[in-house]
Amino acid sequence: MFNLTRILAALLVLAALVLGGYAWVLSRKPDPAAQAAATRSAPQPPQHTVVVAARPIAAGQPIQPEDLRTVQLGINPVGAFKDTQGIVGQTPTLPLGVDTPVLAQHLAAGLATLIEPGERALAVKMDEVSSVGNRVRPGDYVDVFFALKRDNGEIDRSQARMLLSRKRVLAYGPGSLDGPAPPNGKAASSAAAAPRTEQARTAVLAIRVEEVNAVLLAEAHGRLSLTLRNPSDAAVPTADLYPSWPTVLQPALARGPKDAAATPVAEPQGADRALGGLAMESLAQGAQALRGAAGARRLPAAPLAHRAGAAAPPPSGPSVEVIRSGQVDTVRLP
Structure with missing residues (x-):
C-alpha cells in the first residue's frame, strides 16, 4: 500500500511538471488577436x-x-x-x-536648354566700349558689327559692316539667363547678389550655327561691337538682298544618268554651311563681289592644288592688311 502511494505521488508530480511546461510554452506564443491589433495600431x-x-x-x-x-x-x-x-x-x-x-x-539644365534648334551659344570678347558701356544685360537683343582697318595710312579701303542682327544675349559676364553661378558650381539661390557687370569681359550670344564661322573670323581679324536695341523692334535686314558667302569647301556635284552632265547640288544651309567653312577673303570682300553681278558662278574661297606645270596667277587689285598681335594678313578687295 505504501509503495502504491509513492508511485501515485510521483505520477502526480510528473503530470504537474508536464502541465507547467506546457503552460510556459503557451505563454511564450503571441496572441494572434493581440498581434493583429498591435499591427493595426502601429504607425505605417x-x-x-x-x-x-x-x-x-x-x-x-x-x-x-x-x-x-x-x-x-x-x-x-x-x-x-x-x-x-x-x-x-x-x-x-x-x-x-x-x-x-x-x-x-x-x-x-542651364543655357543649353534655352537655345533654339539650329542655334549655338558663342562667347565673344567685350569691353566697356564695345558692349554699350556695360549696359548689356542677359536677355537683351543686340546687333553685332565688325570693323576692318588699314594701318598704313590708306584708310579708304577700311570697312565696317553689320555682321549679325537681333541676336539674343544669353549671358554677359557672370550674369546669365539661367541665373548666376557661384564659384563652387552649384545652383545659385534666388537671393544671390546681382552680378558685377562692370567687370564683364565676355558676352554669350545665341546665333545660328551657319553664322559661327563669320563671328570667329571677324573677331580674329577685326573688332566686334554690340549695339543695344529695343526688344520689341523685330526689324532685320532683308535676307535675299545680298547673296550668301561662298563656302571654303565646295558641295559635291549631283550626278544624274550616265550621259547627263553633273549639276551642282542645292545651296548648303545650316550645319552644312558651317561645315563648308568661310574664308577671310569672302568675309572682307563680300559675297556679291566674289560671286559676280549675276551671282551664278561659285568661286572657291580657298586655292586648290595647282596642276602640274601650271603657275598660280599673281594677286592683283587693292587689299586690306589686317594686323593683329604682330601678324599681318592681306585681304584682296574688289
Whole structure:
C-alpha cells in the first residue's frame, strides 16, 4: 500500500511538471488577436508619389508622356517629381532604366536648354566700349558689327559692316539667363547678389550655327561691337538682298544618268554651311563681289592644288592688311 502511494505521488508530480511546461510554452506564443491589433495600431511608413520610367529612356531624346508612370514608394528621393507635367518634353542627360525614379539631376539644365534648334551659344570678347558701356544685360537683343582697318595710312579701303542682327544675349559676364553661378558650381539661390557687370569681359550670344564661322573670323581679324536695341523692334535686314558667302569647301556635284552632265547640288544651309567653312577673303570682300553681278558662278574661297606645270596667277587689285598681335594678313578687295 505504501509503495502504491509513492508511485501515485510521483505520477502526480510528473503530470504537474508536464502541465507547467506546457503552460510556459503557451505563454511564450503571441496572441494572434493581440498581434493583429498591435499591427493595426502601429504607425505605417509614409508613402510618396514618385515618377519613374515606364520603359527604357535614351539619353538626349525628349521624354514622352508614355515614357513615365507614377508609383508609391516608401522613400522620397532628392529631386524626385510627383507628377509628369514637369518632365514631359525635357531631355535626360543619361539613359534611364525601367522603374528608375526620374530626378531633376537626370535632366538637362542651364543655357543649353534655352537655345533654339539650329542655334549655338558663342562667347565673344567685350569691353566697356564695345558692349554699350556695360549696359548689356542677359536677355537683351543686340546687333553685332565688325570693323576692318588699314594701318598704313590708306584708310579708304577700311570697312565696317553689320555682321549679325537681333541676336539674343544669353549671358554677359557672370550674369546669365539661367541665373548666376557661384564659384563652387552649384545652383545659385534666388537671393544671390546681382552680378558685377562692370567687370564683364565676355558676352554669350545665341546665333545660328551657319553664322559661327563669320563671328570667329571677324573677331580674329577685326573688332566686334554690340549695339543695344529695343526688344520689341523685330526689324532685320532683308535676307535675299545680298547673296550668301561662298563656302571654303565646295558641295559635291549631283550626278544624274550616265550621259547627263553633273549639276551642282542645292545651296548648303545650316550645319552644312558651317561645315563648308568661310574664308577671310569672302568675309572682307563680300559675297556679291566674289560671286559676280549675276551671282551664278561659285568661286572657291580657298586655292586648290595647282596642276602640274601650271603657275598660280599673281594677286592683283587693292587689299586690306589686317594686323593683329604682330601678324599681318592681306585681304584682296574688289
